[in-house]
Amino acid sequence: MRKTVSDLHAELVRYQLVAWTAGNVSGRIPGEDLFVIKPSGVSYDELTPETMVVCDLDGNLVEGEHAPSSDTAAHAYVYRHLPEVGGVVHTHSTYASAWAARDEAIPCVLTAMADEFGGEIPVGPFALIGDDSIGQGIVKTLKGHRSPAVLMRNHGVFTIGKDPKAAVKAAVMCEDVARTVHISRQLGEPLPIPQADVDRLYDRYQNVYGQRSPR
Amino acid sequence: MRKTVSDLHAELVRYQLVAWTAGNVSGRIPGEDLFVIKPSGVSYDELTPETMVVCDLDGNLVEGEHAPSSDTAAHAYVYRHLPEVGGVVHTHSTYASAWAARDEAIPCVLTAMADEFGGEIPVGPFALIGDDSIGQGIVKTLKGHRSPAVLMRNHGVFTIGKDPKAAVKAAVMCEDVARTVHISRQLGEPLPIPQADVDRLYDRYQNVYGQRSPR
Amino acid sequence: MRKTVSDLHAELVRYQLVAWTAGNVSGRIPGEDLFVIKPSGVSYDELTPETMVVCDLDGNLVEGEHAPSSDTAAHAYVYRHLPEVGGVVHTHSTYASAWAARDEAIPCVLTAMADEFGGEIPVGPFALIGDDSIGQGIVKTLKGHRSPAVLMRNHGVFTIGKDPKAAVKAAVMCEDVARTVHISRQLGEPLPIPQADVDRLYDRYQNVYGQRSPR
Amino acid sequence: MRKTVSDLHAELVRYQLVAWTAGNVSGRIPGEDLFVIKPSGVSYDELTPETMVVCDLDGNLVEGEHAPSSDTAAHAYVYRHLPEVGGVVHTHSTYASAWAARDEAIPCVLTAMADEFGGEIPVGPFALIGDDSIGQGIVKTLKGHRSPAVLMRNHGVFTIGKDPKAAVKAAVMCEDVARTVHISRQLGEPLPIPQADVDRLYDRYQNVYGQRSPR
Numbered sequence: 001m002r003k004t005v006s007d008l009h010a011e012l013v014r015y016q017l018v019a020w021t022a023g024n025v026s027g028r029i030p031g032e033d034l035f036v037i038k039p040s041g042v043s044y045d046e047l048t049p050e051t052m053v054v055c056d057l058d059g060n061l062v063e064g065e066h067a068p069s070s071d072t073a074a075h076a077y078v079y080r081h082l083p084e085v086g087g088v089v090h091t092h093s094t095y096a097s098a099w100a101a102r103d104e105a106i107p108c109v110l111t112a113m114a115d116e117f118g119g120e121i122p123v124g125p126f127a128l129i130g131d132d133s134i135g136q137g138i139v140k141t142l143k144g145h146r147s148p149a150v151l152m153r154n155h156g157v158f159t160i161g162k163d164p165k166a167a168v169k170a171a172v173m174c175e176d177v178a179r180t181v182h183i184s185r186q187l188g189e190p191l192p193i194p195q196a197d198v199d200r201l202y203d204r205y206q207n208v209y210g211q212r213s214p215r
Numbered sequence: 216m217r218k219t220v221s222d223l224h225a226e227l228v229r230y231q232l233v234a235w236t237a238g239n240v241s242g243r244i245p246g247e248d249l250f251v252i253k254p255s256g257v258s259y260d261e262l263t264p265e266t267m268v269v270c271d272l273d274g275n276l277v278e279g280e281h282a283p284s285s286d287t288a289a290h291a292y293v294y295r296h297l298p299e300v301g302g303v304v305h306t307h308s309t310y311a312s313a314w315a316a317r318d319e320a321i322p323c324v325l326t327a328m329a330d331e332f333g334g335e336i337p338v339g340p341f342a343l344i345g346d347d348s349i350g351q352g353i354v355k356t357l358k359g360h361r362s363p364a365v366l367m368r369n370h371g372v373f374t375i376g377k378d379p380k381a382a383v384k385a386a387v388m389c390e391d392v393a394r395t396v397h398i399s400r401q402l403g404e405p406l407p408i409p410q411a412d413v414d415r416l417y418d419r420y421q422n423v424y425g426q427r428s429p430r
Numbered sequence: 431m432r433k434t435v436s437d438l439h440a441e442l443v444r445y446q447l448v449a450w451t452a453g454n455v456s457g458r459i460p461g462e463d464l465f466v467i468k469p470s471g472v473s474y475d476e477l478t479p480e481t482m483v484v485c486d487l488d489g490n491l492v493e494g495e496h497a498p499s500s501d502t503a504a505h506a507y508v509y510r511h512l513p514e515v516g517g518v519v520h521t522h523s524t525y526a527s528a529w530a531a532r533d534e535a536i537p538c539v540l541t542a543m544a545d546e547f548g549g550e551i552p553v554g555p556f557a558l559i560g561d562d563s564i565g566q567g568i569v570k571t572l573k574g575h576r577s578p579a580v581l582m583r584n585h586g587v588f589t590i591g592k593d594p595k596a597a598v599k600a601a602v603m604c605e606d607v608a609r610t611v612h613i614s615r616q617l618g619e620p621l622p623i624p625q626a627d628v629d630r631l632y633d634r635y636q637n638v639y640g641q642r643s644p645r
Numbered sequence: 646m647r648k649t650v651s652d653l654h655a656e657l658v659r660y661q662l663v664a665w666t667a668g669n670v671s672g673r674i675p676g677e678d679l680f681v682i683k684p685s686g687v688s689y690d691e692l693t694p695e696t697m698v699v700c701d702l703d704g705n706l707v708e709g710e711h712a713p714s715s716d717t718a719a720h721a722y723v724y725r726h727l728p729e730v731g732g733v734v735h736t737h738s739t740y741a742s743a744w745a746a747r748d749e750a751i752p753c754v755l756t757a758m759a760d761e762f763g764g765e766i767p768v769g770p771f772a773l774i775g776d777d778s779i780g781q782g783i784v785k786t787l788k789g790h791r792s793p794a795v796l797m798r799n800h801g802v803f804t805i806g807k808d809p810k811a812a813v814k815a816a817v818m819c820e821d822v823a824r825t826v827h828i829s830r831q832l833g834e835p836l837p838i839p840q841a842d843v844d845r846l847y848d849r850y851q852n853v854y855g856q857r858s859p860r
Contacts, residue, residue: 015234019445019606020599022542092542092606098613101539101620109316111344111370112237112307128627129541130634154623155541169235176234176307183313185617187400190316193369197343204345230664324746326774326800327667327737384665391664391737398743402830405746408799412773419775449660449821450814452757522757522821528828531754531835558842559756560849584838585756615832 001027001164002049005036008168012091013044015172023091024069027164028079030086033057035079039066070129077135078160082143087164089171092156095178099123100151106181109190113177114201118146121174126153134158146202149174216242217264220251223383227306228259230387238306239284242379243294245301248272250294254281285344292350293375297358302379304386307371310393314338315366321396324405328392329416333361336389341368349373361417364389431457432479435466438598442521443474445602453521454499457594458509460516463487465509469496500559507565508590512573517594519601522586525608529553530581536611539620543607544631548576551604556583564588576632579604646672646809647694650681653813657736658689660817668736669714672809673724675731678702680724684711715774722780723805727788732809734816737801740823744768745796751826754835758822759846763791766819771798779803791847794819 005027012018012025021044026037036052053064059076061068069075075088099106099121106121108114113121124141127133138158141150148170149159157174161167184190193201220242227233227240236259241252251267268279274291276283284290290303314321314336321336323329328336339356342348353373356365363385364374372389376382399405408416435457442448442455451474456467469483483494489506491498499505505518529536529551536551538544543551554571557563568588571580578600579589587604591597614620623631650672657663657670666689671682684698698709704721706713714720720733744751744766751766753759758766769786772778783803786795793815794804802819806812829835838846 020602022603022606092540092610094606094610094613097540097610098616098620101611101614102618103621104618109369110307110312126621126623126627128630154539154621172235173237176237176309180307180309180312181316182613182617183309183397184316186313187397188317188319190313191318191341191369193341197341200343324799325737325742387665388667391667391739395737395739395742396746398739398827399746401743402827403747403749405743406748406771406799408771412771415773450817452818452821522755522825524821524825524828527755527825528831528835531826531829532833533836534833556836556838556842558845584754584836612828612832 001029001036002052005164006047006049006052008164009038009044009047011168017091017093017171017175024071025164025168026075026088028086034062035075037072037075038069039064040069042066074134074138077132078138081139085160087161087167089159089167090156091171093175095182096151096157096175099178100156101154103153106178108193108198109181110177111201114193114198115205116173117149118202119198121147121149121151124150124152216244216251217267220379221262221264221267223379224253224259224262226383232306232308232386232390239286240379240383241290241303243301249277250290252287252290253284254279255284257281289349289353292347293353296354300375302376302382304374304382305371306386308390310397311366311372311390314393315371316369318368321393323408323413324396325392326416329408329413330420331388332364333417334413336362336364336366339365339367431459431466432482435594436477436479436482438594439468439474439477441598447521447523447601447605454501455594455598456505456518458516464492465505467502467505468499469494470499472496504564504568507562508568511569515590517591517597519589519597520586521601523605525612526581526587526605529608530586531584533583536608538623538628539611540607541631544623544628545635546603547579548632549628551577551579551581554580554582646674646681647697650809651692651694651697653809654683654689654692656813656817662736662738662816662820669716670809670813671720671733673731679707682717682720683714684709685714687711719779719783722777723783726784730805732806732812734804734812735801736816738820740827741796741802741820744823745801746799748798751823753838753843754826755822756846759838759843760850761818762794763847764843766792766794766796769795769797
């Protein structure tokens with residue numbers, strides 16, 4: 001799990017979702033109340049399985065030589081309250097954060113959004129770092145929602161998944177559709193996809209293709 | 216052909232036409248009712264000639280260890296109905312998809328568009344995955360049209376070519392002109408190119424330069 | 431210090447803050463009235479610790495085979511008047527320069543801006559190269575301001591830091607937030623963050639996290 | 646000269662000025678009525694000093710195994726009519742072409758533009774490939790103009806320089822300022838730089854810095 005989480009940070013860099021050290025991936029250790037997360041203030045080039053840190057579900061450091069990411073409390077809150085979640089990602093990716101700064105959800109106007117997010121990508125509340133506010137905002141917005149991504153107002157994106165790779169995929173796709181829908185709206189109104197078609201696409205992608213590894 | 220198709224996926228990555236695994240190239244095997252296509256759910260880094268799969272023109276898997284791309288039915292429909300086509304590419308590239316989400320064709324305001332597309336890049340219908348709807352929309356739009364690219368509404372782009380490389384070139388050029396025309400229109404109206412000049416450019420590029428490998 | 435400054439130029443390239451040779455990093459040599467800066471007209475690929483040049487605080491060349499950067503006078507003025515500054519960076523990064531060309535400060539609508547800049551990123555005056563005008567504009571704008579970055583009107587960005595790495599981080603984050611806020615404003619008005627929350631975020635980031643290397 | 650011209654194409658790729666094979670660099674052979682240019686239809690990865698071709702000033706192939714670039718006639722016309730020019734570059738770079746498609750010159754609102762271009766970047770006429778029209782449009786626009794770059798209407802950019810490297814630098818800087826000024830104008834009007842200051846900046850950059858290799 002240390003290696004998986006360490007390696008997945010390279011995807012954040014590859015898809016240009018992060019500047020400097022502002023983004024992190026974590027993964028729940030199966031069968032234990034622990035998760036692996038990025039250490040604080042270490043650049044992506046220097047990440048190794050050994051530098052990763054392990055925390056309990058209250059966000060306390062259990063193993064590792066570095067302090068855990070400053071976003072650890074939010075990750076921990078998600079793992080504590082959403083037992084089906086095995087991976088969490090946080091970024092300030094440009095287009096997603098641009099929607100978040102306006103407190104606007106991203107409307108579902110692309111079949112790829114229907115597939116992956118099952119409809120719009122919702123906005124969560126403005127919340128300050130330092131207590132459970134961010135974690136609460138994420139869980140309150142995503143619980144029972146199809147979307148694995150939430151745009152936290154004036155802040156950035158959190159995504160969840162059954163494992164860290166799925167959460168990273170959601171972060172990559174979230175920025176991709178945030179950008180395409182933004183650009184489409186710059187010159188007019190993109191056409192909505194009828195709800196029944198959104199449902200059909202989502203159902204097929206999650207169920208039919210889900211069994212044989214999607215696309 | 217396996218190697219050609221496998222290698223060409225690197226061009227989709229290089230020109231940033233694809234996020235995660237959302238894009239695919241296929242190539243007809245000359246003289247046979249078969250084509251090579253990307254396997255489903257395999258990342259571009261892991262593609263090799265061996266991982267490619269071979270399908271018949273109904274989209275059935277003939278050879279290979281992975282399931283074929285979830286877009287295989289659309290590729291197969293194109294090969295079945297357009298015998299001159301030897302390569303097909305599908306992407307959700309950003310700017311092309313942005314035009315597609317508004318159901319707007321890209322007007323011909325660049326000499327490079329006249330050369331390559333012979334006029335505007337047309338929009339195809341909204342169509343759901345799961346049957347022949349997407350393939351029908353592609354063929355109906357491109358049959359008899361100069362453009363080797365179609366913007367499928369609320370979805371993405373399909374391009375065709377005499378071989379897979381030509382289809383990849385069309386996908387690269389489609390995104391390039393989709394971006395340039397979008398950006399030009401952000402601050403005013405780009406000037407149209409008179410139809411007679413579009414015809415002259417297209418004719419020269421396809422015929423004169425076509426014989427000595429264009430540009 | 432030569433090696434540090436030389437290596438940090440690679441970050442300007444990596445984050446695409448510079449075209450051709452139009453950007454430079456300098457670092458004060460601790461305990462001496464000297465600083466290391468990029469030589470003029472040398473491409474980023476060819477920079478080595480040995481090609482770096484050393485200047486005194488009046489901008490005179492003290493050591494090195496190349497002429498110092500044409501922006502040396504501005505760097506020298508900053509070191510002369512802001513003794514706490516250990517690093518200075520100058521770029522023409524795209525989005526920051528776009529705000530500068532309109533003479534507009536970047537409003538604080540992202541928590542990452544509150545963390546790093548403590549509020550808006552201010553604009554400095556229009557100033558010509560050739561005397562102390564640029565240096566004066568930088569120092570007058572940044573002295574007593576929380577922001578380590580100033581947008582020089584019709585020109586580009588200067589950032590400062592306790593060391594060259596901190597100044598480079600400020601340059602990277604400045605372009606990142608300049609881009610995100612620009613994109614957010616393209617489709618509406620981003621919501622401001624209340625001043626009390628900006629203060630709380632800035633205080634926490636600079637003090638609490640400052641002690642254990644931020645993020 | 647073959648090696649110089651071959652290597653400089655990598656800068657077009659690095660700065661993302663070209664898609665597929667749509668861009669080319671040429672260089673006059675000092676003391677002879679000949680120039681080296683990119684071969685037609687060869688990808689940038691495959692360029693070597695040996696694949697470059699040599700043409701006379703009427704654009705006829707003198708040496709080389711490939712056909713010369715389809716833009717050779719325009720390059721040749723420039724060398725024939727502007728004897729001080731030692732290098733020519735042609736691209737369809739995105740932002741510059743976007744201004745060209747609207748037939749709009751880029752206003753001088755950045756000190757880097759004043760330095761490098763001495764004022765606005767002008768637009769040339771619409772011209773078809775196949776005779777001397779493009780070459781005439783370039784020469785007529787640039788002769789006696791400070792700018793080494795011309796935006797050819799509905800087409801792309803041509804730049805000139807005392808040698809191929811200077812022409813490539815002009816192409817890189819042209820796209821850089823085309824992008825920055827475009828983005829600045831998206832949210833308001835960038836402030837013009839007074840003509841006297843433009844003159845002062847241009848004079849200094851070309852003369853004072855010109856003698857010790859600019860920046």
